Amino acid sequence: MTTIGIITERLQEFGTAEQVRSNRVRLKTTPDRVRDAVTLSLVMLGCDRLITISTLDRGTTFELLYHLTGPHRIILSLSVSLPRDRPSSPTVSDLLPPAGIYERQIHDLFGIMFPGHPDLKKIILNEDWPADEYPLRKDWKPRPESFYGGIKTERM
Numbered sequence: 001m002t003t004i005g006i007i008t009e010r011l012q013e014f015g016t017a018e019q020v021r022s023n024r025v026r027l028k029t030t031p032d033r034v035r036d037a038v039t040l041s042l043v044m045l046g047c048d049r050l051i052t053i054s055t056l057d058r059g060t061t062f063e064l065l066y067h068l069t070g071p072h073r074i075i076l077s078l079s080v081s082l083p084r085d086r087p088s089s090p091t092v093s094d095l096l097p098p099a100g101i102y103e104r105q106i107h108d109l110f111g112i113m114f115p116g117h118p119d120l121k122k123i124i125l126n127e128d129w130p131a132d133e134y135p136l137r138k139d140w141k142p143r144p145e146s147f148y149g150g151i152k153t154e155r156m
Helices: 004-014 032-045 098-108
Strands: 018-023 024-029 047-055 061-069 077-082
Touching: 004 024, 004 032, 018 077, 024 032, 032 061, 032 077, 047 098, 061 098
Parallel strands: 024 077
Antiparallel strands: 018 024, 047 061, 061 077
């Protein structure tokens, strides 16, 4: 049987793991360790469901949060901090197929790259959305006279 103590202990090799609630463990790891942490979570810890991948714009960095669970009903949150100037984290879509759609959304809205992803084409934004503009970044502002979803912005 998998317990919260076992999960917390096993994840220590990938970064800082701590129990943050009675049924939740948070692991702070790095992009180069996230695939290993997900693999261990799947194989050894029984986390067989991806709840979601969420993203935070912290101003100077981005944070990816992978939320996993399994039959044990413990929620595991893997936290990965990414530099703002070149945010990138390897894809986990081959390990957790539902991650592929979340990674596409995050790429669309934040510009975070997922090397190894089979197809990071747009999924939310229109195809005519300007390249290198990511609307959920805190520093994003629409450019005057640009088209966003077929609508031209006014001069400011």
